[in-house]
Amino acid sequence: MFKWKAEKKQPMESTAHSLSVDELKKQLEEELASRSDISFRTLKVEGKRVLFSFLPSLIDQNKLDEFVLQPIQRNSKKDMTVEVAAQVLPISQLSASNQLNEIVESIAEGNVYIYIDGEPCGLLANVSSTAERSLEKGETEALVYGPKISFTESLQVNVNILMSNLKDANLCIQDVEVGTRVKARIKLVYIKDIADPTNIESFQQRISELQVDYIPDTTVLGQLIENNSWTVFPQLMTTELPDRISNAIVNGKVAVLMDRSPAALYGPTPFFTFFESTEDIYMRWNMAFFLRLLRLTAIFLSVLLTPAYVAVLTYHYEVIPSALLVSLGQSRANVPFPPVFEAFLLEFVIELLREAGARLPTKVGQTMGIVGGIVIGQAAVDAGFTSNILIIIIALSALGSFTTPSYLMGTAIRIIRFPIIVLAGLWGGIGIMIAFCFFLIHLLKLDTLGTPYLSPAYPFRWKDLGYSMFRFPIKYLSYRPATNHPVDGDRYPTIKAKVKKDVDE
Structure with a gap:
């Protein structure tokens, strides 16, 4: 039986007889009244009227003509029924339906609804046409080695x-x-x-x-x-x-x-996953090992370099070598601002340049980032807003944050620098340690799908270090990371992987 009428949040009511083509058309027009492009096509096949309901902007017109209209028109059987229509339509995605809500949703997704006068249900045929881009090279994750193909919207x-x-x-x-x-x-x-x-x-x-x-x-x-x-x-x-x-x-x-x-x-x-690059797998283990250590070191320096500059110049002059102290004093002689304000100013400028470069077209953004950084940095030093040494430190901090393969984690690293700079300006080295302890405790409390966020450092699993913080030779990675709790933990037999044979053996 048909169950056409359906009010919002109420169960559908059943009718005692099948609907006519005109009744169905009227109900669909009411349900899709907000869609001015709703179209209906009626054919008469073997004495029965067949209604086709669809949205032209969502379907492939060629598919509709070739795989729906023409097969039904060429039907040589005397009685046109739902079963006969399902047999003659050369479409794999075909389903029967007599629920008005389901029909309306399917039409809005690019399906055509085929209803034969007097039948207990109709057919939904997928002839949708979606705008898809071709397979292209990845934009946000640049690689030197390995496959370059990226996902699409399909x-x-x-x-x-x-x-x-x-x-x-x-x-x-x-x-x-x-x-x-x-x-x-x-x-x-x-x-x-x-x-x-x-x-x-x-x-x-x-x-x-x-x-x-x-x-x-x-x-x-x-x-x-x-x-x-x-x-x-x-x-x-x-x-x-x-x-x-x-x-x-x-x-x-x-x-x-x-x-x-x-x-x-x-x-x-976990946390260390965000510092892994896909090309680490395709490179030799010692090169990948060096690059992973380089990224982790760069992130550590990116977070601590600017706060250390603020803390040292504000409270801890005694840790600066005397030769460097003279040049540092000369560099800051014309700067009227305290170190914390000076650092905040330059960090803010770097973030502005980075955001502007990301939003502008590619070629313009690259040019603006390079030229803007040079011009603004030199102008800031000449105007007495900052010192030469801080320009170098800020540049190194920015470069360190850009080494992170994950854009989200790189942004997080840049954000946490600001509260650490504030605490360094308030309490010097003690403020940096307070911030470091706070973030460490925070990371220890986090988890990802029930897995500790700092795994395999906490809880410590020395075997998993070859998959996260470091990169070991492939022949020694015969197991899957225990952090993921795999059902099958072995990739291949360890002994056979280590045995080397010559061709004549």
Whole structure:
């Protein structure tokens, strides 16, 4: 039986007979009154009227003509029914429906509804046309080695890329739908005999319990399902690189793909994960080892260099070598501001240059960032607003924050410098230690999907250091990181990996 009439938040009422084409057309016009482009096409086939309802702006007109209208018009059978129409339509995505709400939602997604006069239900055929961009090189995560391809806004294309990378029979792709007003299709991707069931259930539960009208992107989804929304540190990683997602899944993590989003989300992602680059996998282990140490050192200096300058010049002159103290005094002789104000001024200018360079077109932004930094820095020194030494320190701090592969973590590092500078100006070295202890305690309290945020440093797992803080030779990484709690913890036999054989053996 039909169940056409449906008021908002009320169950649908059933009718005692099937609707006519005219009655259905009238109800669809009422439900889609806000869509002025709703179109109807009526054909008479074997004595029965067939109604086609669709939105022209969302469908592929060629698909409608070739795969829907022409097959039904060429039908040679005497009686046109729903079963006959389903047999003659050469469309894989075809479903029957007699629920008005479902029909309206499907039409709004690019489906055409086919209803034959007097039949108990109609058919929904997917002939949608979506605007998609071609596969391109990643923009936000630049690589020297490894695949350069990035995700697109098409969920189907992104799934195809991952399936071509991970041709594993145990690869699982689960469908989830979220959004009370605008529905968003989400897919959970993992390998069922590797991924921890607890992590899978955590993702499923947190996403299914969301009561949000609209989620535009995976970055917003990550903010909604993370544990602590007030912290500046991201707790789930977003990336536009399919090979990064593939490696994470093989190591026991769970990935999330979302329609209309060019980035994927995966977890659990502890703190040190954000300093890993995908090309570390493709480089020789000693080069990758050096680069990871370089990034971690650069971040440490980025956070502490400017506060140390403020603390030393305000309270701790005795730690400065006498030779440097003379040149430092000459550099600051014409600066009328205290060190804390001087540091804040330059940090603010650097952030302005960085934000302006990111918002302008690529070529203009690069030119403006380089020229603007040189001109403003030199002008600030000549005008007596700052010293030469602070210009060097600020530049090194900015460069250190830019070495972070993750844009979100790099931004978080730049933000936490400001409160540390304030405490350094108030209490010197003691203020820096107070800020350092505060952030350390804060990081110890955080977790990502139940995994400690500072893992494998806390709790300490020395084997996992080769996957996070350092990079060991591949033949010694025969296990998966214990931090991810993988079901299958072995990648390959350790003994066989270490045995070297010549060709003649």
